Amino acid sequence: MTPSDQSSTHVLANAAPSDVKPGDSPKTYLDSNELIINMGPQHPATHGVLRVILKLDGERVLGTECVIGYLHRGVEKIAENRTYAMFNPYVDRMDYVAAVSNGLGYCEAVEKLLNVEAPARAKFIRVILTELNRIASHQLWLGTHALDIGAMTPLFYTFRDREEILKIFEKYCGARLTTHAFRIGGCQYETYAGFEKEVKNFVKFVTPKIDEYEALLTNNRIWMERTKNVGVISGKDCVALGVTGPVLRASGVKWDVRKAQPYAAYSEFEFDIPVGTKGDTYDRYLVRMAEIRQSLRIIEQAVNGIPEGPIMAKVPKVIKPPIGEIYHSIESPKGELGYFIVSDGTTQPYRLRVRPPSFVNLQALDVMVRGLLVADVVAVIGTIDIVLGEVDR
């Protein structure tokens, strides 16, 4: 079975993509056994503690099953036992590669529940940091994805440049990775002296670096052979499987929460939504590279137009939202990151649900790798861009 003749109706026809049935093999040879192999939880290419059980016919993948939960910390249960403000740092620990995005989603959800709005300046700071974080996340993705496919060098280049973003974070809020950059109602910290200049310098610094990554990979013959027509998923399947983010866009669905339902200050900026056509790994690579450039565009606009004013809205010291429930989602680097909060009028959330993009996107792995080779599984896991901290929560 070639990747292209995976029927696009496969998902809907086979309601449970993740189950591995014995009779699935498209071709079994006389007296041949299927090889069951455990990829993970300790494996160099599963980006953490993901365990994928592969059923192989030679090197061809007949089916996969993901076993997750090795990193489960019960974030949602913890939320029910912490006040709204206390829970804020916990969300950074989910998608630790894009901690700022997580914080943004959570703060905005609670703000919505409180029916307050962050001041304009805070919103701009949020946009700048979140977009920087998106770039950092995509850089980390690119490095590890390229490493999975065997190109070692881009990893070090992307980490070198990601460092500049982390330096800005560190200067802004003291933390590099789990930033806890935002507070409910706005931002805790005013920008430090020279923040705008540093961000502008970063944009100037990183633009040629992105060309450098592309020079290493985009037209590299082996890269193209390894990624084109690998892990193809149609837009229809993406929607059916709830896949969001760059994976969805690479399949040709032009949808981005930042445009569809703008939050923070995104409605004030001009940017494009890059889309792919084929929905293969190469398209996803191109979409993410284009997204980095769009993020730079947003950052530039935001830094130039950052208004003066307060950075914190009037929020009571003890946050006690009225009884009610709210769902708020943002476009995290991985896809739609949503928070569903039920308040019972006390200081602690009654129920807090995180809609993790990595978790939902990972479900598509089975559809994407069936019929491909072992090497492609690694490429596809990389291209979905999962963070196990978020998958398992």
Next chain:
Amino acid sequence: MPDFITSYLGSILTPGEAGNQFWALVYVFIIFAGVSVAVMSMNWLERKALAHFQIRLGPMRTGPHGLLQPIADAIKLLLKEDLIPAGADRFVFWVAPLIGLLAAFAVYTVIPFGPSQAVSDMNIGILFMLGVSSLGVLGVVVAGWASNSNYPLIGALRSSAQMVSYEVAMGLAVVSAILMTSLNETGTGTLSMIGIVRAQQEQGVWFIFKFFPLGLIAFIIFAVAMVAETNRAPFDMAEAESELTAGYHTEYSGLRWSLFMLAEYAAMISVSSIAVTLWLGGWMRPFPRLLHAPAWDLVFSLFPGLTFLGLASIALVGVVRMPRHAFFKVQKIGLAGFCAVLGFISLLLLLIAIAGRSNNNIASRLNESVGYIYWFLLKVAVFMYLFIWYRATWPRYRFDQLMRVGWKVLLPISLTVLVLTAIVGVLFS
């Protein structure tokens, strides 16, 4: 001195041809020690060069600029616990790295570092070399099977399929080079490694430039196939780290694992030697005919000494740039000592080069030998560097793509080149 030692000294034959077992043994020891040292320095060089490709420093702590890192690695690997998986076939598991190592080292018996600087000059040299070097795959397959584990098994199967399919294209490329050796008055070619270099000498052209571009294409095919043959990036599926954790040697540790590494690097050097011998004129210095004058001879004979002088001066720069701090004192002394050794070697070589101008028999012969070995090793070193460069630059091929390249691209091209070489050879000679 006993006769069997002295009688060989004036000979222009290899010890194997001269029937002198003593000197053959000496050569074997020298080559074994030399290859081991080469593998260790290659290990250091690879880590360093790769690091600099990747904006890192690489090993820096063990000795000045990590120069002692290979030794530290070797000690670590020797002292490491030697694990054998519970379900493994213990004997086969034990013997597998030895097979690989033996195959990798056996080929060195016919590698001509110079017209007489080889253990032996077999009349089937190139066949012996291809045959024995492809025995290395046996070690890989056996290792994968004996580990009783899935990843090694897949790695071993990949590697065997890969080696077998690239062997074909490689062999055909080699045949087209051998065909070129027969373009002389007698019309007979040779399989002897020394004979192949001699043929290039007689025809006055390296085979890479012969019947341009036929020789070049054959060379390129060989250069691609040899990377696949040695399981190096971008064809390192057999040990693809991100896919198969470590491929066939996943279950190996300590000394056994280091034997695999030793075999891999030794094989890299030996296949590069084949390429150098067949297409790049072996031990010959550049332009032996065009720039044939005593002055040119002197200039080219200064190269070995100057190379070491360059290395010594790099070390000297390292010494000078070493921070002035008590912590670096030992390193500084070490690097200075290293610099002094390099400088001494370079002086020695320059002395030989200058003394070699006179008609003093011993000095001029020594000078010639140094030149042969130097040019041969320099060409091989270029290939070694290319191996590192490939690894830093390219992503890994997928298995089916690799097979496609082997069977559908390289094989037809090498067949065509072979046929064309034959036709052109008949028409133009």
Next chain:
Amino acid sequence: MTEETKSPVPPPALNTTGEDNSATKVAPVNAAAASKSEGPVPLPWASPLVEKYRSQYGSGIEAQTYLGQNYITADSTLIHNFLRQLRDDDQFDFCVDITAAHYPKREKQFEVIWILYSFARNERLRVKVKIADGASIPSSISIWPTTNWLEREVFDMFGIQFEGHPDLKRILLPDGWKGHPLRKDYGILQQDQEWVQINLGIESGQ
């Protein structure tokens, strides 16, 4: 688009009784919270979509809007058809999430919530259904394949059975685990000691 970017502030409630009349709301834990009157309140939501389903299902569905977000509470018997219709007729083709909440004091302890999104309408909608402990609801895998893992997670965390799910087993917790951690009667420090002792060989994971 009825989305909340402009966030129309609902008129302040005139009477305190108007606030927690909705059965969809949490049973107030303390009286102080219930007596707060300034907060926005859920309002009945009227739209052509609601009218359509109201005429079909009658009192089986109840539509409300809170802070500009719409939700429909449906009866558990008609939920499957209702969801299918939402996807097929009203283009809610993207099931963003399924989750649940546990209200131990209620008669029907669990609330299962589908968060839906329509690309064509750029509109979000939440569908809720209330079920009792031990009751099961039809799985929506045949409607949105994405709900496979999401339903498994709800089962894992709350112990809600989804009928017709092909592979309803734990997803985040280990297979042999006892208890469903997101239930309110499951303490935050509680764990399956027996499982820990057998599988990890330690006294306690705490």
